[in-house]
Amino acid sequence: MMDESTDNRQKIISTALNLFAKKGYDAVSTVEIAQAAGITKPTMYYYFGSKEGLLSEILNTHYNRFITDLEKAASLPEDVALTFFRLMRVYFDYALNSKDFILFKLSIFNRIGEDTTYRLSREYIDRESSVITNVFNVAASHVGNIKGKEDLCTVSFVGVTHAAIGSYFHTGDEKLLSDETIYRIRQQFLYGIYS
Amino acid sequence: MMDESTDNRQKIISTALNLFAKKGYDAVSTVEIAQAAGITKPTMYYYFGSKEGLLSEILNTHYNRFITDLEKAASLPEDVALTFFRLMRVYFDYALNSKDFILFKLSIFNRIGEDTTYRLSREYIDRESSVITNVFNVAASHVGNIKGKEDLCTVSFVGVTHAAIGSYFHTGDEKLLSDETIYRIRQQFLYGIYS
């Protein structure tokens, strides 16, 4: 076929993720994906079987990589301050370098209900959450002050991280995802706004 | 017609909001809404003109009420601790009593892109955010420590609030939205995790 793009499969994945992130899974049609990817519908069905299969493959590819990086960053949970920084750095790096994925992840994270995206992403979100929860559970056994506040820590961490990324996407200001910002958030997290 | 429900208009709004919250705007069809509300499609089109008009009316009804309550709670921003409590209490009360609305609001809050829900809800989200931002701006002029951290405060507040509500929806544990939880979050916010 002498095609210039040797990997249509990957092209479909990245194109579909981009459209899903912008418009939402249900608002994007299979023809739309095919046209944007420069192929035709049956080609997409050849690789992924169905629209849901495509979404499943997108989540599998991107979320597994993300969770792996998150676990690496969480490998020294005894040091709360260091781990806090490393974890948030992973989130922010993905927001900067895998914008479509994080945008899509953000839009499905707080969904609960019966839709396709929720059903397919549930397991990944649970795994992601448990990495964070585990960090604060281990930290609690080393840092007395945290004990009894593990859940609060998790909620605060995830909440602030998502909110910061959301602000970045709205404003486009990259300083929101700088090391400096993480230091300030961590300072506020550990010692409060009056510090 | 001797109909038992004297207000089909309201019935359509609440039914549609419930479906939108569960499955997402694009995944819900107009027939589905009509059937669930116990009416037929043309009745819905008689009241709202279009599916988008229905969504617009839903947002207008619920969001205006919510923002009004938020503004009432923010009327004494000089007292940071008190205002912090009142604001979060409004969010949590809505999560408990207007579950469908908050569920829907949560699912659209972090969307950015080209979809219908984002376009129609944008103005409300901006107004909501500015109420919070304003609180910390005024507070900063009364409490020296906050100065320069206004944006950080806003991001943290919104993030933690949403995360807590999200946890409640996932677990169903009402204690997550109790006064006690707000006190603990506020304590952590003001004095840090080591307090």
Add this chain to the structure above:
DNA sequence: CATTTTATATACCGTTTGGTATACTGCAAC
């Protein structure tokens, strides 16, 4: 009591949807 208005349903429209049957093309193996 005739007339308009409000509220509802039946039956239909063109378009788009997710998905497929079928045929073709280039390339590798035999």
Add this chain to the structure above:
DNA sequence: GTTGCAGTATACCAAACGGTATATAAAATG
């Protein structure tokens, strides 16, 4: 060089989509 297979496109499908023309029945208006 024919066979087989991975990859791709044309052309199609039934079902579902958002939306409407039209009829009708009750209630308000004169």
